Amino acid sequence: MPDSKMDETKKKKKKTAECCGYPISIFFIVVNEFCERFSYYGMRAVLVLYFRYFLLWDDDLATSIYHAFVALCYLTPILGAIIADSWLGKFKTIIYLSIVYAVGQVVMAVSTIHDITDANRDGTPDNFTLHIALSMLGLVLIALGTGGIKPCVAAFGGDQFQEHQSRQLNTFFSVFYLCINAGSLLSTLITPVLRAQECGIHTQQQCYPLAFGVPAALMVVSLVVFIAGSGMYTKTAPEGNIMGSVCKCIWFALNNRFRHRSDIYPKREHWMDWAEEKYDKLLIAQIKMVLKVLFLYIPLPMFWTLFDQKGSRWTLQATTMTGDFGGFVLQPDQMQTVNPILILTLVPIMDRIIFPLIKKCGLNFSPLKRMTVGMLFAATAFIAAALVQMEIDKTLPNFPSSSESQLKVVNMHSESLIVTVPSQEPLLIGSFEVQHTSKHTTAVSHWCFTISSHVVFPQSSPDYITFDQQDIRLAFNTTPEINKDLSLIKGSRQTLIIPSEPAEMYLKEDIKSKPKEGKNAVRFVNGWTAYLNITNLESSLQPSETSNYTLVSQGMRKFTLTDGIQSCEFSRKFGFGSSYTFLIPSDLFSTDCESIKEIEDMQPNSVHMALQIPQYFLITTGEVMFSVTGLQFSYSQAPKNMKSVLQAGWLCTNAVGNIIVLIVAELGKLPKQWAEYVLFASLLVAVSIIFSIMAYFYTYIDPAEIEAEILKQQETDPDKKKKKETLEMEEKENEQEIKQTKI
Numbered sequence: 001m002p003d004s005k006m007d008e009t010k011k012k013k014k015k016t017a018e019c020c021g022y023p024i025s026i027f028f029i030v031v032n033e034f035c036e037r038f039s040y041y042g043m044r045a046v047l048v049l050y051f052r053y054f055l056l057w058d059d060d061l062a063t064s065i066y067h068a069f070v071a072l073c074y075l076t077p078i079l080g081a082i083i084a085d086s087w088l089g090k091f092k093t094i095i096y097l098s099i100v101y102a103v104g105q106v107v108m109a110v111s112t113i114h115d116i117t118d119a120n121r122d123g124t125p126d127n128f129t130l131h132i133a134l135s136m137l138g139l140v141l142i143a144l145g146t147g148g149i150k151p152c153v154a155a156f157g158g159d160q161f162q163e164h165q166s167r168q169l170n171t172f173f174s175v176f177y178l179c180i181n182a183g184s185l186l187s188t189l190i191t192p193v194l195r196a197q198e199c200g201i202h203t204q205q206q207c208y209p210l211a212f213g214v215p216a217a218l219m220v221v222s223l224v225v226f227i228a229g230s231g232m233y234t235k236t237a238p239e240g241n242i243m244g245s246v247c248k249c250i251w252f253a254l255n256n257r258f259r260h261r262s263d264i265y266p267k268r269e270h271w272m273d274w275a276e277e278k279y280d281k282l283l284i285a286q287i288k289m290v291l292k293v294l295f296l297y298i299p300l301p302m303f304w305t306l307f308d309q310k311g312s313r314w315t316l317q318a319t320t321m322t323g324d325f326g327g328f329v330l331q332p333d334q335m336q337t338v339n340p341i342l343i344l345t346l347v348p349i350m351d352r353i354i355f356p357l358i359k360k361c362g363l364n365f366s367p368l369k370r371m372t373v374g375m376l377f378a379a380t381a382f383i384a385a386a387l388v389q390m391e392i393d394k395t396l397p398n399f400p401s402s403s404e405s406q407l408k409v410v411n412m413h414s415e416s417l418i419v420t421v422p423s424q425e426p427l428l429i430g431s432f433e434v435q436h437t438s439k440h441t442t443a444v445s446h447w448c449f450t451i452s453s454h455v456v457f458p459q460s461s462p463d464y465i466t467f468d469q470q471d472i473r474l475a476f477n478t479t480p481e482i483n484k485d486l487s488l489i490k491g492s493r494q495t496l497i498i499p500s501e502p503a504e505m506y507l508k509e510d511i512k513s514k515p516k517e518g519k520n521a522v523r524f525v526n527g528w529t530a531y532l533n534i535t536n537l538e539s540s541l542q543p544s545e546t547s548n549y550t551l552v553s554q555g556m557r558k559f560t561l562t563d564g565i566q567s568c569e570f571s572r573k574f575g576f577g578s579s580y581t582f583l584i585p586s587d588l589f590s591t592d593c594e595s596i597k598e599i600e601d602m603q604p605n606s607v608h609m610a611l612q613i614p615q616y617f618l619i620t621t622g623e624v625m626f627s628v629t630g631l632q633f634s635y636s637q638a639p640k641n642m643k644s645v646l647q648a649g650w651l652c653t654n655a656v657g658n659i660i661v662l663i664v665a666e667l668g669k670l671p672k673q674w675a676e677y678v679l680f681a682s683l684l685v686a687v688s689i690i691f692s693i694m695a696y697f698y699t700y701i702d703p704a705e706i707e708a709e710i711l712k713q714q715e716t717d718p719d720k721k722k723k724k725e726t727l728e729m730e731e732k733e734n735e736q737e738i739k740q741t742k743i
């Protein structure tokens with residue numbers, strides 16, 4: 001559309017399409033953002049699980065691809081911004097890239113339908129390559145779409161406001177942020193529920209197609225809503241290959257500065273002024289504005305480095321805590337929903353109460369000051385996380401160091417045994433059977449025996465004896481005496497199972513870290529005289545055999561034990577993060593499973609997840625001050641033809657932050673998690689001090705005003721054309737000089 005015609009349209013819209021001082025077109029943009037964020041975060045919520053349990057990738061591959069995808073989503077904004085500002089304009093870019101995005105979501109949803117390759121109908125796909133190829137294609141399209149439109153939507157929203165609506169413009173960015181978080185909150189709650197449903201044509205499986213299909217549908221809705229508002233938008237036309245001109249102008253300025261490096265040439269105020277001979281003052285001024293802001297962005301990725309650990313380190317921390325809130329149980333990964341919930345409450349509180357109050361007190365809480373304070377809040381959040389970690393560490397088992405081994409002995413033999421352990425007093429190990437029979441007569445204090453029940457060790461771990469040598473010899477007081485040479489695994493916990501026939505004793509490796517995702521690890525030792533089938537176990541257990549650990553979730557769990565003829569049921573309530581070995585006695589069926597005894601290998605988590613709320617509160621307060629303000633700042637300080645580019649620059653700080661998380665996760669493992677949190681907090685404090693110094697020297701500008709002034713000057717500048725001609729002549733002369741010198 002020609003400029004003059006577009007301006008006319010704008011003027012008409014100004015009068016007709018306003019409600020309470022806001023352009024009505026904003027409604028379509030915020031609804032579009034809500035649906036898009038629902039689509040994005042909903043898909044992200046189940047992505048790792050899809051990799052892990054559908055594509056059957058291991059944990060490392062699943063998390064690496066996941067983080068690579070997130071990083072890509074924050075790198076593509078620069079592409080979207082270039083397309084919008086230089087070629088298609090924001091409106092068309094949003095439409096075209098949203099189509100790419102929606103197609104990506106649909107491809108992703110299709111890739112999760114196991115029936116498309118399950119020819120033998122066994123419930124698992126037959127052609128994993130096809131599913132992987134489709135999902136990777138889907139993810140690349142999604143990254144291109146979501147990243148591409150991201151800088152355009154916020155900037156396009158800003159474009160809808162007129163000069164007299166600057167107060168409404170600030171509120172818009174807050175509402176925009178609220179919509180992002182409302183969308184993300186709803187989808188993060190809904191999509192995991194959809195995944196947990198069972199669906200399928202030939203066999204019923206976890207319903208990934210629904211979990212990915214609903215976000216795909218929301219993306220289509222987002223596109224339709226955006227197009228529906230088409231007639232009401234203020235659309236600014238792209239101004240040609242602006243990025244190309246910017247790069248050429250910067251290159252020329254640097255080159256020209258180098259050519260005039262001698263002291264005989266008078267200095268210029270700014271190095272970009274060395275482009276004046278060839279380029280418009282307006283373009284130079286615009287580039288100066290953008291560079292000043294981009295320079296300020298340099299320290300910002302550190303904020304995102306801390307912020308994005310909510311989803312990784314903090315969720316892992318939650319898996320070592322208990323989420324039992326009495327009436328309901330919160331899963332560790334659900335703790336992340338605290339962030340959008342707090343955003344929904346904190347943004348209005350800040351906008352309506354805190355910021356106006358600060359203003360009333362006469363304090364100048366400028367955007368850059370807010371961002372600095374936001375960084376400090378995030379640093380404090382990490383101190384809070386470190387304090388919580390210290391509490392958790394107190395409750396964690398004392399795992400062996402890499403040079404130590406730990407051993408526990410379980411006696412399934414019918415008599416007590418005395419074992420002589422190197423550098424220990426001889427230990428009495430009560431018999432499982434003896435103790436079982438004396439359970440009700442209280443002849444022994446602990447019917448669930450381990451050696452530790454009877455002997456006090458100098459070691460700090462009560463259930464295990466810790467050795468700092470690998471090869472040990474144990475002597476048992478049987479007739480004849482049994483001597484057992486053991487080769488212990490360094491850095492590991494092992495249990496020596498003494499079956500009914502003591503000479504057949506064997507070592508079994510124990511769990512040596514907290515079970516994943518707050519689950520509980522359980523295993524069974526079969527003291528029954530025949531093989532046993534137990535629900536949830538991979539295979540049946542031979543007599544005297546010990547099963548591998550199996551993971552069970554929190555809550556009441558039921559196990560059915562059967563030898564093919566008789567069966568009984570064993571139920572137990574589990575908390576979070578515990579581990580048990582269940583000993584099956586020889587009178588299993590006559591006692592209806594009641595005689596099963598348990599050994600606690602690892603106690604359940606006892607620090608409550610509610611203790612994470614302060615750190616979530618602090619980081620979210622930091623986010624409101626830093627992120628919402630940063631979004632507004634990036635828009636307000638950008639020249640009109642580079643608004644999307646600066647939004648993209650802002651989003652790139654997030655991508656760099658994510659990449660730092662990836663690098664730190666690989667390299668920078670400190671031995672203590674709380675120390676790592678303190679390190680990150682200190683780094684952010686240092687960075688925020690640097691940022692505040694940079695911010696101190698930054699002068700806020702009104703790009704529109706500067707642009708208008710330069711245009712006015714240019715109109716009355718007769719030298720402009722002459723300058724260009726002189727420069728071209730100079731260049732030609734230079735080239736000739738070079739040629740002559742060569743000759």
Ligand SMILES: NCCCC[C@H](N)C(=O)NCC(=O)O
Nearest residue numbers: 041180181184188336339340
């Ligand atoms: N599942 C957590 C979502 C957090 C969203 C976060 N608070 C946010 O607003 N991010 C900005 C965005 O554009 O997504």
